[in-house]
Amino acid sequence: MFNQSGRPTWRWKAKGPWVGPKKGSWVKILRPESYWFQTRGQVVNVNQKPEVKYPVTVKFDRVNYANVNTNGFALWEVIEAPAPGPGEV
Numbered sequence: 001m002f003n004q005s006g007r008p009t010w011r012w013k014a015k016g017p018w019v020g021p022k023k024g025s026w027v028k029i030l031r032p033e034s035y036w037f038q039t040r041g042q043v044v045n046v047n048q049k050p051e052v053k054y055p056v057t058v059k060f061d062r063v064n065y066a067n068v069n070t071n072g073f074a075l076w077e078v079i080e081a082p083a084p085g086p087g088e089v
Contacts, residue, residue, distance in 0.1 A: 020046040020056055020075050027058060028081040031073060035064040040081050044070065 003009050021027050021043050029036045039060065047055035054072030063069045 026081050026083045027078040031077040
């Protein structure tokens, strides 16, 4: 773990480029079977691991039938959209 000078022997891996929408941005949902199809939501988290099936977590202003206001989506199921204006939802 540490060499004789007290420094760690491991190094941080270089981070790759960011994949997906930025945290806090607004996205439009493209998944047809989703309750929130063609509505806008705000990105809460984007998992950067390639093995994750639904890496984009989106928060909505409305709740669905199960009283839930967040859902996970694949990268191809969301598209960046402008933020809603005043009075819009």
